Amino acid sequence: MPTHFPSDLHEAAAQAVTGFFSAQAHVQSVLLVNSCARATATPQSDLDFAILVEADLEAPSVTALEQAWQAHYQRQAVFGAFRRSGRFTGIHLDIITGQYQPTDLDDAGGPDSFELEIGNQVAYSLPLWQASDALAHLRAQWLPYYGDALRRKRLQMVSNACAHDLDHVAFYTHRGLHFQAFDRLYKAFQEFLQALCIAQRTYPIAYNKWIRELVVDRLGLPELYLQLPPLLELQRLESDELIFKAAALQALLERGTAPEDL
Numbered sequence: 001m002p003t004h005f006p007s008d009l010h011e012a013a014a015q016a017v018t019g020f021f022s023a024q025a026h027v028q029s030v031l032l033v034n035s036c037a038r039a040t041a042t043p044q045s046d047l048d049f050a051i052l053v054e055a056d057l058e059a060p061s062v063t064a065l066e067q068a069w070q071a072h073y074q075r076q077a078v079f080g081a082f083r084r085s086g087r088f089t090g091i092h093l094d095i096i097t098g099q100y101q102p103t104d105l106d107d108a109g110g111p112d113s114f115e116l117e118i119g120n121q122v123a124y125s126l127p128l129w130q131a132s133d134a135l136a137h138l139r140a141q142w143l144p145y146y147g148d149a150l151r152r153k154r155l156q157m158v159s160n161a162c163a164h165d166l167d168h169v170a171f172y173t174h175r176g177l178h179f180q181a182f183d184r185l186y187k188a189f190q191e192f193l194q195a196l197c198i199a200q201r202t203y204p205i206a207y208n209k210w211i212r213e214l215v216v217d218r219l220g221l222p223e224l225y226l227q228l229p230p231l232l233e234l235q236r237l238e239s240d241e242l243i244f245k246a247a248a249l250q251a252l253l254e255r256g257t258a259p260e261d262l
Contacts, residue, residue, distance in 0.1 A: 021069075029052040029131070032048070033050050033125045102114045115194065170243045190207035212225060
């Protein structure tokens with residue numbers, strides 16, 4: 001087991017999770033993901049896992065595995081102790097087949113999870129147990145990044161979605177719908193991060209947390225990071241300030257996804 005768990009209880013719970021899934025049919029890998037996998041967790045952090053199963057495993061078998069896990073999770077003392085260790089502390093896991101399919105963004109959805117799932121489950125995960133070379137095959141398929149034709153298509157799609165949301169900020173502000181305008185600005189902020197990661201051929205870790213780690217450490221853009229918090233800092237919500245923030249973010253979008261960065 002890794003030596004960088006933030007507490008003995010995290011390590012004990014991770015061992016128990018690994019012990020359960022390593023004994024189950026169809027499981028190929030137990031993957032530690034998110035902050036514990038990246039050695040940035042604190043004693044209050046969740047434990048997050050991706051359980052990689054056979055690629056052709058049918059939905060009823062996945063459901064049965066999920067139900068068996070939930071029953072085990074409720075019975076075991078170590079998991080109860082872990083839940084009680086912090087007000088918001090828990091164990092979260094996804095059972096995955098490793099079949100990643102890009103989606104199309106819609107007007108209401110904001111950034112999608114395509115790059116996030118590949119990043120956290122494939123690029124940045126830490127295998128705790130493996131029954132096969134399934135993870136190695138996924139890493140060979142998706143790393144260091146996916147194909148350029150798909151990248152260009154998705155970069156254009158996400159950039160357009162970000163610009164579309166930014167266009168709505170002034171529209172809603174002029175109508176006096178300032179909270180809705182801020183909602184569009186925050187959506188656009190997350191879409192900007194998604195577009196930036198695609199432009200830089202870097203898988204993200206999140207769009208609503210770990211922003212400093214993403215921009216400074218993963219993307220290597222500390223000067224850009226300094227410009228990001230002010231975009232969401234307001235002196236007065238019911239004013240034209242949101243319009244100026246949207247214009248500033250639009251300029252960052254245009255520079256961060258310029259043709260020379262493609």
